[in-house]
Amino acid sequence: MNRKKIICSCRNVTKGDIADAVKDGADSFKEVKKQTKVGKGCGKCKKKAKKLTKKLLKERVE
Numbered sequence: 001m002n003r004k005k006i007i008c009s010c011r012n013v014t015k016g017d018i019a020d021a022v023k024d025g026a027d028s029f030k031e032v033k034k035q036t037k038v039g040k041g042c043g044k045c046k047k048k049a050k051k052l053t054k055k056l057l058k059e060r061v062e
Helices: 015-023 029-036 046-061
Strands: 006-008
Touching: 006 015, 006 046, 015 029, 015 046, 029 046
Parallel strands: none
Antiparallel strands: none
């Protein structure tokens, strides 16, 4: 995973920021959103950010 890839350009949130939020205990997209502010600008990134969060949470459980 390219940790530096920007997911949310409004809030400058990267894949790494989302991964770190999950690693630090976020257990839902709502919690990731609270920690990173992803999706709180124009909203165009929400679908991509939710998909990444779901993938990372699944990997954490396995």
